[in-house]
Amino acid sequence: MVRIPSGQIGSGDGADAADRETGREIERLPPGAVAAALGVDAVSGLSRDEARARAGLWGPNALRVRPPVLAWRRLLAQFADPLVLLLVAAAAISAGLWLREAVADGSAGPPFEALAILAIVVLNAAMGFIQEARAERAVAALRRMSAARARVVRDGIRREIPATELVPGDVIRIEEGDAIPADARLIEASALRAGEATLTGESVPVAKDAALLAGEASLGSRRNMVFSGTAIVSGRGVGIVTATGMRTELGRIAGMLEETPEETTPLQAALARLGRRLGLAVLVIAAALAATIVLVEEICTLPALLDTLIVAVALAVAAVPEGLPAIVTAALSLGVLRMARRHAIVRRLAAVETLGSADVIASDKTGTLTRNAMTVRVVVTASGRCLLDGALNGQDHDIRLSGEAEAALLAGALANDAALQEHEDHPIIHGDPTEGALLIAARTTGLDAALGRFVRLDEIPFSSERRRMSAVCREAGRDGLLVALKGAPDVVLARCTRERVGDQERPLTPERREAIVAANAGLAGSGLRMLGVAHRRMPEGSRIAPEDGVEQDLVFLGLIGMRDPPRSEAREAVARARAAGIRSVMITGDHPNTAAAVAAELGIAADGAVLTGDRIDALAPEELDEAVRRVSVFARVAPAHKLRIVRGLQRNGLVVAMTGDGVNDAPALKAAEIGIAMGVTGTDVSREAADIVLSDDNFATIVAAVEEGRAIFSNIRKVLRYLLSSNLGEVMVMALGIVLAPVLGLAPSPGEVVLPLLATQILWINFVTDGAPALALAVDPADPAAMAQAPRPRGEGVLTGAMGWSIAFVGLVTASCSLFVLDSCLPGGLVEGTGSPAYARTMTFTTLVLCQLFNVLNARSGEVSARDGLFRNRWLWAAIGVSLLLQAAVVYTPILQQGFMTVSLSLGDWLFCAGVASIVLILEELRKAVVRTWRAAAAAA
Structure with missing residues (x-):
């Protein structure tokens, strides 16, 4: 209920008093009492001085705007991720390694590794800044919705002022086409109807009047109030402003948006955990390896200790998959491009993956699951029902109607103030959507010619008290007048004495009245909005006024049932979502019967269970949590209810994707893990609050986006499986190589550091294998079975236990293969060889690279054979080819041989290395x- 703040009366009250309530609910006060309570004369309005004083007390009629976050702060925030900070530290360490080598012998080339890591960090930050670093624009979009001008009465003079200058107590005048500039209590209304779909979700315009309300009333039921940001569909009225700026219902939503924090997506949380764990692992690895070298090699001199520290740090850097952030960003960005081609525009990269893990799609009905266009579904006459399902899209012009149905549709089109304007392949309705639906039905069924024979002479307009409208027309070539009437079925039926049967008129018997009432109740219960239509022939020159009985002694023509129809593709999309383990939930401001009927038709819920906003208010949090587990249809809900529903689903451990198009959806869109707004019919507010915007307003696009999101997350896991197993192999080669040095034939002199691989070789391996192959994995084609699997559990990280065992297994096999080659190339050890240390290191170096290139084929799945779809990803084979060329360059190019201490290898050497490395793939x-x-x-079993 709207309450009158005591500080609104007069200008002498302070700002503190302005926040206190008198307890008087303004909907329950008569117009005179409303004016008195607000300290205004309803005829002359406020004086200029009083308006100026109240403006100083209450401030401008505008929504609060947050100061924008400075660009440099948004850019700096991109480096707050633990893994990114770790990479910055890695770049600094790598630069220190290069600097020492450069100072020692002056032969070191450019610091390639440090520069590469820094480039990756900068690229990641830049892409995140562009895609994610956006100011809080949802409140700004709400502000833009406010009316630019308002017609107000001040000092007894009607004038037009900027809407921002309105104050509580102002008397405003509104009429058809106006955007409401502030919340106001109506004191006069004539045939006034307001479109409140963006605020309440109610698809049908709401009739407004100045009458008192009795009992509690939800936002959508406050018929004597008009609200900021909504629009007048028809009629005119006068109201007294009760709330401005942030105190309006629109302002309350803006406040809810400000208070709703951004949700951390599952991928963000998982990568943050991974970054912390890798950071700890790096420190442990560096310390353990340094201690191992010192103990095993008996290091005691300062130069040797320094070499040991540098090697340990280099290996720790190599253990971190420094390409991971950029590759994840690239995978998400490429997914964004693919989704854009499927009409889903992503405003935040992480949203792509999160949608793939959604358990629930909580969808607004109007404009999302339905077409947001009232459509005539059925005409009921004395001879039966005529279904117009084939004409829902206005494309079937061969519907054959009985004479009774034609007369009923003709009367509905004549008693009508709407107009149709042709636009490309579909008409645009100007006026009430219900009346527009009647015109489209008449046109669709071929009644254009019949309508053209009539000229309107007069009308008796609709009002909430009368609940009917009449139009008086003259038909060309026929004497007399025709009165066409439409309205609430019970009102129309009460004014009829006959009904049309075939081409005749017969008296309305009590039995027929009961049958009509029963038919109306049955159709209304199925979610249709019902209208009754009737007509009457009158002599030329008859007086046209309600008191003259023009709306009596009518001929009942029939009932017309209409509804905002579901989208044709929505049912299949709901079924696909269900097959993927995703539950669809409908949240709407519409009538429960309408919501239940649409839900049943789409396959969302067949049990008819509906939870209304009033019932939600009566539930404790734990009771609501239980209710949202069972109920999938919510009707007559307000914005706060939507937030409670989303929160209840989240408390049940579910990842929620919330779709919507109106202002009322914005807080829930922001609160959900993934917010999806409609791009065509959606408001600026919903689009700014959402993570994904659908350019075709198609519910089926959401399911396509789910499929894309699952494929992207699967590819991120492939990249992790590959990078971590490969890097683990490198760590194990170094650690085991040092511990087992005497066994392998590495016989260091006392106090000397002898390693299986040099630090520069380790960093080169990461450069060659962590780049192109990992990026190619990120664009691996989607698994066709992805939509047959259940959503990923909310608590499940990027790495699972099964992945961990697989990574450890591959790392151990990689290390074993590499150390076997090292042993076989050196004299002594388990396998006798004859090569030099430089040759043995080059062979081990090459074997480790080849192991990782074989491993990239393994990483495409944790269970499916590498043979399945082996050549489906052409980019993967191109990346393997590039890596082989780079390895060949470091083996054969003299300048690189010098920098990396390698020697040339024969074809037989390459074949031997490849044969041993293939064991990784085989095992x-x-x-x-x-x-x-x-x-x-x-x-x-």
Whole structure:
């Protein structure tokens, strides 16, 4: 209920008093009492001095705007991620390593590794800044919705002023086409109807009047109030402003947007956890390796200790997948491009993945699941029902109607103030959507010619008290007048004494009246909005006025049922979502019967269970949590209810995708893990608050986006599986190589550091294998079975236990293969060799690179064989080719040989390295086969 703040009366009250309430609910006061309570004369309005004083007390009639976040702060925020900070530290360490080498011998080239890491960090920050760093524009969009001008009465003079100058107590005049500039209590109304879909979700314009309200009333039921940001569809009225700026219903939503924090997406949380764990692992690895070298090699001199520290730090840097942030960003960005081609515009990169993990799609009905266009579905006459389902889109011009149905539609089109304007392939309705639906139905069924024979002479307009409208017309070539009437079925029926049956008129018997009432109740219960239509022939020159009985002794023509129809593709989309383990929930401001009918038709809920806003208000949080687990249809809800529903779903451990198009959806869009707004019919507010905007307003696009999101997350896991297993292999090569140095034939002199690989070689491996191959994995084609799987559990991280075991297995095999080659190339050890340390390191170096290139084929799936779709990703093979060329360059190019201490290898050497490295692929294929067999056996049991 709207309450009158005591500080609004007069200008002498302070700002503190302005926030106190008198307890008087303005909807329950008569117009005179409203004016007295607000300290204004309803005829002359406020004086200029009083208006100026109240403006100083209450401030401008505008929504509060947050100061924009400075660009440099938004850019700096991109470096707050733990993994990004770790990479900055890695770049500094790598630069220190290069600086020492440069000072020591002056032969070091440019610091390629440090520059590469810094480039990755900068690229990641730049892309995040462009895609994600946006100011809080939702409140600014709400502000733009406010009316620019307002017609006000001050000092007894009507004048037009900027809407920002309105104050509580101002008397405003409104008429058809106006945007309401502030919340106001009506004191006069004539055939006034307001479109409040963007505020309440109610698809049908609401009739307004100045009458008192009895009992509690929800936002959509306050018929004697008009609200800022809504529009007048028809009629005119006078109101007294009760609230301006942030105190309006629109302002309350703006406040809710400000108070609703941005949700951390599952991917963001998972990568943050991974960054922290990797940071800790790096420190442990560096310390352990340094201690191992010192103990095993008996290091005691300062130069040797310094070499040991540098090697340990270099290996720690190599253990971090520094390409991960950029590759994840690239994977998401490429997904954004693919989704844009499927009509889903992503405003925040992480939203792509989050949508793929959604458990629930909580959708607004009007304009999202339905077409947001009232459509005639059925005409009921004395001879039966005529279904117009084939004409829902206005394309079927061959609907054959009985004479009764034609007469009913003709009367509905004549008693009508709407107009149609042709626009490309569809008409645009100007006026009331319900009346527009009657005109489209008449046109669709071929009644244009019949309508053209009539000229309107007069009308008796609709009002909320009368609940009907009459039009008086003259028909060309026929004497007399025709009165066409439409309105609430019970009102129309009460004024009829006959009904049309075929081409005749017959008396309305009590039995027929009961049958008509029953038919109306049944159709209304199925969610249709029902109208009754009737007509009457009158002699030329008859007086046209309600008191003259012009709306009596009518001929009942029939009932017309209409509804905002579901989108044709929405049912299939709901079914696809269900197959993917995603529950669809409808949240609407419409009538419960309408919501239940649409939900049943779409397959969202067949049990008819509906939870209304009033019932939600009566539920405790734990009761609401239980209710949202069972109920999938919510009707007559306000913005605060939508937030409570989303929060209740989230407390049940569900990842929520919230869709909508109106102002009333914005807080819930922002609160949900993923907000999806309609781009065509949506408001600026909903688009600014959302993470994804649908350019075609198609519910089916959401399901397509889910599929894309799942594919992207799957590819991110492939990249992680590959990078972590490869980097683990490098760490194990170094650690085991040092511990087992005497066994492998590495015989260091006392106090000397002898390593299986040099620090520069380790960094080169990361440069060669962590770049192009990992990026190619990020664009791997989607698994066709992705939409047959359940959503990923909310608490499940990017890495699972099964992935961890797979990563450890591949890392151990990689290290074993590499150390075997090292041993076989050196004299002594387990396998006798004859090569020099430089040759052995080059062979080990090359084997490790090839192991990782074989591993990239493994990483495409944790269970499916690498043979499946082996050549489907052409970019992967191109990346493998580039990596081989780079490795060949470091082996054969003299300047690189000098920098990386390598020697040339023969073809036989390459074949030997490749043969040993292929063991990584062979053993992983065997492991996958065992896993598949085990899972199949478990499923059969």
